[in-house]
Amino acid sequence: MAKVAVIYYSATGNVYSLARAVEEGANEAGAEVRFRKVRELAPEEAIKSNQGWHDHFMETQDVPEAELEDLEWADAYVFGTPTRFGNVAAQLKQFLDTTGGLWFEGKLADKVVGGFTSAQNPHGGQESTLLSMYNVFMHWGAVIVPTGYTSEEIFAAGGNPYGASSTEEPSEEELAAARYQGRRIAEKAAALAGSRV
Numbered sequence: 202m203a204k205v206a207v208i209y210y211s212a213t214g215n216v217y218s219l220a221r222a223v224e225e226g227a228n229e230a231g232a233e234v235r236f237r238k239v240r241e242l243a244p245e246e247a248i249k250s251n252q253g254w255h256d257h258f259m260e261t262q263d264v265p266e267a268e269l270e271d272l273e274w275a276d277a278y279v280f281g282t283p284t285r286f287g288n289v290a291a292q293l294k295q296f297l298d299t300t301g302g303l304w305f306e307g308k309l310a311d312k313v314v315g316g317f318t319s320a321q322n323p324h325g326g327q328e329s330t331l332l333s334m335y336n337v338f339m340h341w342g343a344v345i346v347p348t349g350y351t352s353e354e355i356f357a358a359g360g361n362p363y364g365a366s367s368t369e370e371p372s373e374e375e376l377a378a379a380r381y382q383g384r385r386i387a388e389k390a391a392a393l394a395g396s397r398v
């Protein structure tokens with residue numbers, strides 16, 4: 202059974218919905234899943250100035266925060282971030298930037314990884330955000346498993362082969378693609394773990 206960590210940042214809930222769908226998919230594939238948000242770094246005044254952000258912040262207080270130990274524990278990771286000017290949100294990047302020690306010890310290498318994102322516009326930078334995130338994974342020596350065009354669900358959701366993505370609040374098709382990504386990552390992680398010498 203693969204151990205999958207779903208780790209995300211979401212301000213207003215769109216990436217959170219995708220993350221829950223990824224979690225469902227990994228569960229469907231029989232994985233043991235840890236569902237984790239990264240720490241919010243924005244000042245309270247900024248959060249309070251946006252009702253949707255504040256509501257989501259309060260509604261997800263019970264979601265545990267990601268720890269480095271989650272990365273050591275997992276066979277596979279799926280990271281989610283909103284698109285921020287075509288890039289990864291600072292909150293998730295900050296968590297990724299704390300992984301230097303694990304990287305130095307080689308503990309992040311050879312693990313399956315993928316990413317998912319949400320943006321406001323259909324061409325608002327979903328792909329560049331995932332590619333930016335994947336730079337980190339290449340430095341880790343992780344095994345990036347993109348969604349590719351490996352399932353009908355990807356075509357139905359708009360055809361992003363880099364990872365599941367949505368335009369604002371995820372549609373049913375976008376959620377189905379995220380579930381597929383969760384299943385795919387869990388299946389590939391189980392296969393890779395079984396082949397380790």
Ligand SMILES: Cc1cc2nc3c(=O)[nH]c(=O)nc-3n(C[C@H](O)[C@H](O)[C@H](O)COP(=O)(O)O)c2cc1C
Pocket residue numbers: 210211212213214215216217282283284285286287288319320321322323324325326368369370
């Ligand atoms: C600072 C900032 C930068 C953003 N940059 C982009 C962008 O480059 N392209 C885009 O389409 N949407 C952009 N957005 C919109 C978010 O990516 C979008 O609303 C996303 O669905 C939010 O996900 P969340 O609800 O999980 O926070 C930006 C939002 C903020 C606050």
